[in-house]
Amino acid sequence: MDLVLKAATLVAIIALGYLVKRLGWLQGADFRVLSTIALRITLPCALIVGFDKFEIQPSLLWLSLFAFVTVVAGQVISWVVERRWGLRAQAFGVLNVSSFNIGLFVIPYLGAFLGPEAIVIASMFDVGNALSAAGVGYAWGLGLAAGRKPSILKFLNTLLHSPVFMTYLVLLLLGLFRIHLPGPVLGFAATVGAANTFIAMFMIGIGLEIVLDRRSYVVAARYLATRYAVVALAAIALWVLVPFSHMEKVVLTAVLVAPMAAMSSGFTAEADLDVSVSTFMTTFTVLVAIVAMPALLLALG
Known part of the structure; x- marks a missing residue:
């Protein structure tokens, strides 16, 4: 029941954002303001708090690599499939197409069904997921949307200007070296980051167009x-080709049906692409995940 309530809460916040827009209190154009707050302020703060509580285990970095390869492969496949429709x-x-909402959605499910070990596995997956989605995908997608010619320097420049990617990269290094941030910094980050779940889901509702x-x-x-x-x-490769434990395979299979990352819609707005389609897709994947996960x-035990 707790799982249903947590999932329903996320859907309710999306619905609230949509209702607020329909009432005229906010406009679709306000999506950009909310996405800026989420991507540049609340999400980095939430990550700081999350990483301080989470111990990165070098022996499990293979899970992060699997996530990185999966997400980048999805980006490449989508790039190939969409060639006939142009750069945008x-x-x-x-x-x-290829990102996963781990922190807001997956962790509550796994914690209740499978316990702490599953949360560690999903969190290690999220490291690779975030670095590829907020790193490679962000820099590549913005370059394509702007019609820029491929350039390693421009790619790296865009990458280094991604607040989410840089936050993940710095926190990953701090975690590997067991370095903790000072208490006042964590206290500030906890206060600001606590708003991230609400803002991330609320902005999806603001950008959502059901019809x-x-x-x-x-x-x-x-x-x-x-x-x-x-x-x-990815699921077939996981069970047939990848030498992970049964527990790791079960957890990762569930993770693969997680919703799209909320930051995807923010990146879409930043690239000046169709936010309404992005938020519709995000909402659809949330509804699918509520049943499938x-x-x-x-089924997998």
Whole structure:
């Protein structure tokens, strides 16, 4: 019951954002303001607090590598599939098709179903997921959207200007060397970061358009089909090719059906792409995950 309530809370916050927009208290254009606050302020603070409580285990970095390869492979596949629709379609695919919402969604499920070990496995997956989505995908997607010619220097410059990526990178290094931030810094980060879940879900509701034109539904379905094809291929590779333990395979299979990362819609707004399709896809993947994740955990034991 607790799991259902937590998932329902996320959906309710999205619905609240949508209702506020329909009432005219906020406009769709306010999505950019909220995404800026989330991506540059509350999310980095939430990460600081989360990493301080989480001990990075070097022996489990293979899980992070699996996540990194999975997400980047999804970005490449989407880039290939979308070539016929142009650079901006490719950029949208790179930014939206291949990322996973671990912290807001997966951890509550795994903690209740499988306990602390599952949370560690999912958290190590999230390290690779974040570095690839907020790093490679962010820099690549923004470059494609802007129509820039491929350039290593421009790619690295965009990468280094990603607050989420740089936060993850610094915290990863601090974690590997067992360095903890001072108490006052953590106290400030905890206060600010506590708002991240609400703002991240609320901004999705602000950007959400339930009633889209027919073309937008077709576009969303195309990207979602690519996403779940990548998920299926990753799951098959996980069980057939990757020498992880049974517990790790069970947890990672559940993680693969997690919703899109909330930051994807923020990146979409930053790239000046179709936020309404992105938020629709995010909401759809949340609804799918509510059913699929516990079903997979129960089926796989």
